[in-house]
Amino acid sequence: MSEHRQGGPEDSGAVERAGHVEQGKYAIDNPGLPPHRPRLADEDPRAAKRAERQVSVLFVLSILGTLTFFIGYFVVGQIGPGTPFSTIRLQNTLLGLGTAFSMLGIGVGIVHWAKTLMPDHEWVEERHEVRTEEDRQIAEGMINDILDESQIKRRPLLRNTLIGAIALAPLPAVAIFRDLDNTDNRSDLAEENFGVERLRHTIWDEGVRLVRDPSGTPIKASDVAIGNAMHVIPESLLGRTHDKLNQKAKSVVLLMRLNPESLQISEGREDWNVDGIVAYSKICTHVGCPVALYEQHTHHLLCPCHQSTFDLTQECKVIFGPASHALPQLPITVDEEGFLVAQSDFHEPVGPVYWERDPNR
Template sequence: MGEQRHGDPGTPGTVERAGDDSGKFAIENPGLPPHRPRTTDEDPRAAKRAERQVSFLFILSIIGTLLFFVGYFGVGQLPLDETNMDLIRVQNTLLGLGTAFAMLGIGIGIVQWSRALMPDHEWVEERESVANEEDRSDAVSIVNDVIDESQIKRRPLLRNTLIGALAIAPLPAIAIFRDLDNSGNQSDDPAQNFGPERLRHTMWDTGTRLVRDVTGTPIRASDVTIGSAIHVVPDGLLDMHDDMLNQKAKAVVLLMRMNPEDMNISPEREDWHVDGIVAYSKICTHVGCPIALYEQHTHHLLCPCHQSTYDLTQEMKVVFGPASHPLPQLPITVDNEGFLVAQSDFLEPVGPAYWERDPRPAEEREA
């Protein structure tokens, strides 16, 4: 055999091989770097100063939450005739600064706590499976060690300010979500001001005329042709000011007409239409997007947000997409002048599903 050249993989010692018992490594383990004490590790005054800094950041978070409440419940609840652009700017400033201080105070405070006060020693610990009671006790001991190293027991100022900041930080979000459906029309019953009962009732009532959205023109049954789709709202909605958008979001309807012979009508809904003219909520039952895409050829109604598809011939049954239940139908009839009117409100809640939602009619729920 010829002479092996320098660098040939077959040359002994050129590369390390798996299973080599020589005890050599291609790169020696350098070990952990030496620990460098921080100022707070050696100087108690520096540690105390860092503790006060972290506590100040937690207190700043509490102040930020309070600023949010001042803007939201104080400035934001002034009568409309006293509201001007200056007050709106003040409110937006309080809401923005309050949210920023509330979140950043906690975040930066925890970072500073871990950087300056928590132990920063590095160590290597082999991973072991927790298989018996002794190992479980060791795991509990490790958790206790972590608590001790965080110094949360030794530094009550940090602990108390952190608990206070974390306790009230979620309150602004809770207030906003609880107030999403809170309109100017207040009731003595809290369930009517908040919660799912607000979604059960709309402006539709017995004898309420169906009028065209935007124009407010009443609709005669003879004006609706087969294949048409008309955006409809209850009569009187467009004259409202303070609560129009809130009510429209629940009561808006799509009016369509098809050949009655193509409709599969449930026995209890035989009188809910007028010669093939039907009215359905246009609020998608998935996440509440407005539906307006009607295919006359297939009789399908399509939601543009997530492509939920409803079949008009099957009382708006979901035939495709993530929607969980059909669109609620508004019972309609005609009055003495030939105008389309509602027979009642929707008999089930409109919009997306939620955990308190009960699709049964009111008489069945009360039975």
């Protein structure tokens, strides 16, 4: 028997291999680009104008959707206990429809614009050697081509309605996030707002004991050994019924004990620790994640969200990561019974930096 069977598919030519070249031809010829089929708007100016008006109507619909959202949000009013169900249903309907049409109008409008007015020719671009000056010229040419193909210069109605829709569309989200703070109209909170004042003050105060979270056990200085780390809350939080979770979110503290000789204490903070026992806010100064990882050997505190790292020996100075400033320190001392207590509230706002807060504070 011969080593290669005669008459098989390999010999008969019934099987063609991709990429096989025979007499200068590939097994599968390149079919090339299909012939371009002009659209109605390409040949009829009236159809192009009609498409332009349709796209503009969609952008205007987006603008009306945003305005509808604000009507439901501001005109209908705040929802609270005792609000009639009909009012709640009306507001929810306006908020939902407004958001939907705001996003839908922009999305559908841009798709319709691309399908009916922007050029739809296909072409093959050969690779070329990239040079610095040529690259700049090519990039500039591409930008000009995009502007020309989108016809945004030639059709100011499209441009202006699109700018209006895009400018208004993010505003509902801004309003929603600004209203995450649920400050009520009680007199003791009326002067506070979502700005820096809401995070400047916590329920820590002079003489408030530090207790373990969640057991509520008071802590004596003698109970904290070098290397220990405890999650701490103010004792006044235990009996609180109103706004308890919000206050806890601002007041949580990490308590640790180091060798006093390893602490680098700045002027004015000499009495903020008790024989090496220090307390710092648990809220990361980047975006507010809980700082809960303590490396005993390096004396570093780590935020698990974005790896911001704080050096406990340098008053929780940022040594790595995106956080912009140190964790606020809670001044502590001991009372007559030897329990750890706060000397005062934090001397700076807790939490992350935002547009209304000085990042250097």
